[in-house]
Amino acid sequence: MTVNITREKVVEATIDILRKAETELPDDVVEALNRAEIDESDPVAKAQIQGILENVRIAKENAVPMCQDTGILIFYVEIGRSLRLDFDLKDAITEGVRRATEAIPLRPNAVEPLTRKNSGDNTGSGLPDIKYELVEGDGLTITVAPKGAGSENMSTLTMLNPTEVGSIKNFILETVLNAGGMPCPPIIVGVGIGGSFDKAARLAKSALLSRLDEMNQFEREILDEINSLGIGPMGLGGSTTALAVHVRTAHCHTASLPVAVNIQCWANRHASITFGGDE
């Protein structure tokens, strides 16, 4: 089966998934927030979650971004290895970002790092950030995950000694402790263990795409310890500091133990589209 994917289709798909991601929270995140609202006994904490849920409803109803920080735009692209495209994919996604900035609208967040000059359309050197992966078949899947700065700024990376496997949990907890109310808890914690300096960070970030209700025992243990800290929604106290913890690992050098913790605010926004593919 040959899939006819044109540049314009990719541009429009980029705008569509951006609109969906910015205005509608995925079901698993809404479910986790609903559970947190029931579980919180502290009235201030409960009120924070209720505010979030009301905000999520308004954003969806009115098709407006749920947060004014519409993020920098991270794309994950899976390309079927027998797919042939007669246009520049990066260029098409970038054009989609430009048009979405006007159409949705999105806040222009991209600035040159030293002059701090805003490009005005969420594009620039290295932005949008597009990660490509080759997969079987002839399909194309594009996922966008807008990432706000409040939570991104609280993220950490450390190069532990190989004998310090037992300290990993402590490093994650310390990161959450130091972040306090600043990353808009309840948060989602993405952890990358192993790989290399940059690979660990990439693992941590892609872990944030996992469904919140799919955690293994190690992840649940860390989640329980995080929630025992009592930081609570917005750092005002309560039992819901995090909604989920997701850990991804990769083999690393025998002399290394990289650990990256990517913090995500409650607005765990992402959306995907798939063109064709082997059926």
Add this chain to the structure above:
Amino acid sequence: MEFHLKTPLKKEDITQLQAGDIVYITGTVFTARDEAHARILELTEKGDPLPFDLDGAVIYHCGPLMKKTNGGWEVVAAGPTTSGRMSKMTPLLLEEHNVCAIIGKGGMQDVVESLKGRCVYLAYTGGCAALAARSIKSVSCVHWLDLGMPEAVWSLDVVEFGPLIVGIDPKGGDLFSNVRKHAKRVFSGI
């Protein structure tokens, strides 16, 4: 306790507030984040006037998402940004300007002394930008748009903006600090 306050704020409006109280604000709030704080301090140091009046003012740590309309600007989404980034600049700002309330999220460290007797820190639920936009009725003007949309100073007309939780009161009460101390104790026990 719940309070409904009107801007410009007076000293007695805020000295009655205690950490944990709920506040709603009606009147004008000025958005200001990193770059705007830096410019306010730069102009103040030079002795140059500001293009807006901070006497009894409310500063909102917010970089709004705005849409240009025929007649001006419309607020699309305008929730609070992380106040922690403004912690270092805030004591200097309060020394020179009679700002009576700061709205933000996540709390601020090392500002309790500067706030004492004169200013209150109000927490709004982070990320609730569509909700916040509902109580912002209009944009009266924008200053320093050369800093970019998020960093400019937007003068917003708000009605019953809230609920805001008194995070740091003018007597030194600090909800965030209490939570941080508790979390540190738990952490050292793990």
